Structures are given as C-alpha cells and as structure tokens.
Amino acid sequence: QSVLTQPPSVSAAPGQKVTISCSGSSSDIGNNYVSWYQQLPGTAPKLLIYDNNKRPSGISDRFSGSKSGASATLGITGLQTGDEADYYCGTWDSSLDAGVFGGGTKLTVL
C-alpha cells in the first residue's frame, strides 16, 4: 500500500488532455514539494516535474504540475502515443523521514 494515492489508470485520445492526481497528507505532500516521473515500458524512470511545477531542461511544456493542499496533479496536453507510460508522483514524508512514491498510473493513449 503506497503512502500516496494515484488512480491505477487513465486514458484519452491523441491530441487530448489528461490529468493524473496524487493524494497524500499533511506529513508528505501537504508540507513538502512534489515531483513526477515518467517510466516508459522497459526503461528507467525519468524526472518530469520537480518542486511541484518546474520542468527539467528538455522536458516538453506539454507536461505541467500543480499542488493544492495535500494533493498534486500532473497534466499532459496534446497527447501522443509516445506518452504511453507509467507515471509516479513522489515526495518526502516527514513522519517516516523517508521518500515516498505513489502507486503509479498507467496512461493509455487510445
């Protein structure tokens, strides 16, 4: 059971927009910054978003992040088939004194 809660799957058509939620508590998301990772099939995870809403160099502006209270959201616009992947949120849990991830969300681009 992951500390952070994500929907197991989301889907949308090419060109559409999708959002992925990540729900936590005051000991994790509520008081710390959130990051998001994309894991394409058979590859290592890659950092997509850090500090709630910042994109590393080279990450498309089709990806965005936001946070409100103890929840965070990843948004992807202009969906492409190449976006099909697993997406994970992550943060620090102050009560565990450890990092935590969400359970992951599988994105299908129909």
Add this chain to the structure above:
Amino acid sequence: EVQLVQSGAEVRKPGETLKISCRGSGYSYSTYWIAWVRQMPGKGLEWMGIVYPRDSETRYSPSFKGQVTISVDNSVNTAYLQWSSLKASDTAIYYCARRRSGFLRGFFQYLDVWGKGTTVTVSS
C-alpha cells in the same frame, strides 16, 4: 555528461549474499545524495534509502531498515546496495538515482538522474 552506471544483472539462490553497485560520473559526486529504489516485477517504485558520499551518512525507509545495507566508496564514486541473506521476494529491478534536496517553503527532494537499473533474480 552526468550519468550513473549500475552493475549487471545477477542471479542468486536464497540465502546467498549480494552487493550491487552504482558509479557516478560527470558531476561532483561527493555533494549529492544517492538514492536506491526497488521495483518488483509488474509493480511500482519503492524508495529504499539514501547515502551521502561525503560523509557516508545513510537513511533507510522503515520498510527496508535491517533488510539491506547501503554504503558508498567516495574514492571511486560508487554507491552500493547489499544483502546478507537473499530471499525470493528480493527479486526486482533496483535503480540508483541522484537525489537533489533542500528546504524552500517546505522540504524538496527529487531524483534527477537515474541509472538503468540492475535486475536481481533470486531463485532456487
């Protein structure tokens, strides 16, 4: 180029020992934490623990404390993850990643550079 290079796939029997490695290059190795992350077959990411190369400080997730040992050799820019007695449930891909962290208006941490992973298979 900043990169983390992990050791190759391993196959072991239950009860055996194992030590896998993660060598960093292209950056000031001693000043960034290294994290270890587990991914069991068909499952999600699990944060195992971190090590700070400069002083070898380690921190473990409660789920992994006492189950594995994380260490580092700063002289060869390499972090390690080891087991003293493997179990079949240790079968997984293990990733190392460079951790960025600090405090702004809250604590931030994220993993910005990842190794390709080391597949560990434990089977009799």
